[in-house]
Amino acid sequence: MKVEDITATVNPLFLKKIFVYGVLIIAILVSAFMVVMQVFTYRHDFRELSSHLREKEDLNAEWGRLVIEQQTFGATAQIGSRAVTQLRMYSPPAAQTVVISLPSETEQKK
Template sequence: MRTEVVDKKTDRLRLKKSMTYAILLLMVFVSAIFVVFQVFEYRQDYRKLSTYMRERDDLNAEWGRLLIEQQTFGATAQIGTRAVTQLRMYSPPINQTVVISLPQTSDAKK
């Protein structure tokens, strides 16, 4: 009878150990699957971030070109204003305008 009790206890102990190992093994597999999903999400997020960074750089370059264009148009108006105020330049009236036409050469007729 005593051997039966000892056999039952060892059977229970073996069952507990095997269940514990099975649970631990299952937890390791679940953890590995979560790691794979996390790496996948990280790569997706990094790809999106790279796309946004490229778009930001393109927009910054376009912004710089637009600023240069704005300064160019502002400089044209400023040159005209300075020509009138400082140099007293003006557009001549039509009666003071002379149009000179060049005679056509034989090469131009072809």
């Protein structure tokens, strides 16, 4: 009878230990899996961020080129308007226009 009492008291304690160890092992495995998923997500997001930063730098460079081009075209119009207002320049009418042509090579040889 004593043998049965010992086995009866050992079995519930043994089962509790196995259950606790099983829960701990499952918790460790879930925790490890979550760490792996977090690292994967971080790397994926970092790669995406890097590509967006490269695209931002490319767009900023293109924006700079477009601003310079706009200033160049704006300067041409500004020069024309200043010539008219400050220097009182104008395009002459057709009656005041004189066309000068160079003599052709055959006329020069004569």
